[in-house]
Amino acid sequence: MINKTSRLEGSVKAPPSKSYTHRAVIGASLADGVSRIINPLWGADCLSSVYGCKMLGAEIELKKEEDEWIVKGGKLKTPDNVIDIGNSGTTLRILTSIASQIPRGYAVLTGDDSIRKRPMQPLLDALKQLNINAFSSKLDGTAPIIVKSGKIEGNKVKIRGDISSQFITSLMMFLPFNKEDTEIILTSPLKSKPYIDITIDILSTFGIKIKETENGFLVYGNQEYKAIDYIVEGDYSSASYLIAAGVLINSNITIENLFANSKQGDKAIINIVKEMGADVKVKKDKVIIEGEYNLEGIDVDVRDIPDLVPTIAVLGCFAEGKTEIYNGEHVRLKECDRLNACATELKKMGADIKEKPDGLIIRGVKKLRGAKLNTYHDHRLVMAFTVAGLKAEGKTIIEGEDAVKISFPNFVNVMKSLGAKIEVIR
Numbered sequence: 001m002i003n004k005t006s007r008l009e010g011s012v013k014a015p016p017s018k019s020y021t022h023r024a025v026i027g028a029s030l031a032d033g034v035s036r037i038i039n040p041l042w043g044a045d046c047l048s049s050v051y052g053c054k055m056l057g058a059e060i061e062l063k064k065e066e067d068e069w070i071v072k073g074g075k076l077k078t079p080d081n082v083i084d085i086g087n088s089g090t091t092l093r094i095l096t097s098i099a100s101q102i103p104r105g106y107a108v109l110t111g112d113d114s115i116r117k118r119p120m121q122p123l124l125d126a127l128k129q130l131n132i133n134a135f136s137s138k139l140d141g142t143a144p145i146i147v148k149s150g151k152i153e154g155n156k157v158k159i160r161g162d163i164s165s166q167f168i169t170s171l172m173m174f175l176p177f178n179k180e181d182t183e184i185i186l187t188s189p190l191k192s193k194p195y196i197d198i199t200i201d202i203l204s205t206f207g208i209k210i211k212e213t214e215n216g217f218l219v220y221g222n223q224e225y226k227a228i229d230y231i232v233e234g235d236y237s238s239a240s241y242l243i244a245a246g247v248l249i250n251s252n253i254t255i256e257n258l259f260a261n262s263k264q265g266d267k268a269i270i271n272i273v274k275e276m277g278a279d280v281k282v283k284k285d286k287v288i289i290e291g292e293y294n295l296e297g298i299d300v301d302v303r304d305i306p307d308l309v310p311t312i313a314v315l316g317c318f319a320e321g322k323t324e325i326y327n328g329e330h331v332r333l334k335e336c337d338r339l340n341a342c343a344t345e346l347k348k349m350g351a352d353i354k355e356k357p358d359g360l361i362i363r364g365v366k367k368l369r370g371a372k373l374n375t376y377h378d379h380r381l382v383m384a385f386t387v388a389g390l391k392a393e394g395k396t397i398i399e400g401e402d403a404v405k406i407s408f409p410n411f412v413n414v415m416k417s418l419g420a421k422i423e424v425i426r
């Protein structure tokens with residue numbers, strides 16, 4: 001239950017990056033040797049990657065006190081059971097390609113109700129072009145996915161870029177095992193590109209080279225992952241809820257562990273709130289928010305920042321005039337249809353919000369009223385709607401609050417430490 005909060009104060013650390021943690025643990029599992037992942041995200045999605053990598057042969061020790069994961073990788077094995085990756089799209093997509101490199105037999109990857117609806121066919125079709133047999137058990141392009149052990153063949157693969165960049169990340173992480181250099185050719189414009197930049201960035205740390213080309217990417221063949229020590233940076237998508245709360249409520253807060261030179265696309269949240277009129281201060285490794293701002297509505301292209309949509313939708317509700325979110329067709333393909341969910345639920349608070357095929361049009365009403373909101377088992381909706389609840393008149397009940405464990409397990413405590421009036425009712 002959330003109550004209107006009139007002041008936020010204090011200093012908090014942004015949780016570690018979900019995207020970097022996934023790639024770090026999977027890359028380390030492919031490297032012959034021992035890697036250390038320092039400051040990993042202990043969120044359920046990243047633990048799904050840990051579990052999947054273990055099932056595929058990595059030895060991983062999770063050291064809570066040291067806040068480190070020790071990964072001994074390099075030898076893939078045939079899993080002795082189905083791999084249940086829970087709610088994590090990133091894990092499902094990346095491990096589908098990797099699983100083809102087990103020495104013999106099959107791997108089966110599945111997950112929860114939401115994951116078994118998320119698109120996989122473009123990746124399955126791409127793998128087929130490389131002589132890898134992976135298919136949907138229901139023959140409808142969704143998990144469970146059955147992957148057959150096989151040798152990569154060919155030097156070209158075509159894939160569309162507009163459904164999920166995770167397909168391309170997946171290919172990038174497995175193609176170093178091809179004997180030949182492989183060209184990834186995009187057949188439609190790439191969305192969520194910054195996540196590819198994250199992949200290329202961390203893969204270079206593992207010693208894997210990828211080149212951007214005119215039509216896509218070139219992954220060099222016959223490359224070996226090398227073991228590394230890796231410190232995971234803070235997560236801008238998770239920080240977006242803290243930043244949104246900070247600019248909407250009278251605040252004096254500092255969010256540490258956010259690096260100004262990060263490759264994360266979601267650092268765009270800084271420019272979005274600045275453009276809306278909030279004078280947040282950006283330092284080398286932190287963001288400072290002081291005061292309370294009157295925000296103005298803006299148009300936001302979310303092609304490369306799909307995960308910020310719920311945050312921007314909430315900001316738009318409290319801004320003067322119109323906020324338009326566009327280029328976000330892929331935002332419907334996440335844990336739930338987030339465009340529809342934002343429109344449906346924020347309306348319950350009195351928001352003026354219209355759904356379009358590729359986005360939302362929000363007319364700021366300045367005042368929302370507390371309501372009972374469904375969050376569709378979606379962590380980002382829980383966090384964005386919490387921010388709306390802190391600014392709304394009266395009480396807001398957020399159903400399914402425990403979904404925050406996916407990407408920001410201590411979200412409620414962090415918010416409470418800043419003074420947010422939140423009570424968890426179980």
Ligand SMILES: O=C(O)C1=C[C@@H](OP(=O)(O)O)[C@@H](O)[C@H](O)C1
Nearest residue numbers: 019090164165166192195306307
């Ligand atoms: O590769 C990643 O770490 C991610 C890519 C994005 O998905 P899409 O590429 O499917 O848009 C993003 O929404 C997701 O939360 C994380």
Ligand SMILES: C=C(OP(=O)(O)O)C(=O)O
Nearest residue numbers: 087088089090307334335
């Ligand atoms: C869509 C998300 O993650 P994934 O695709 O890994 O499930 C997310 O974290 O918002």
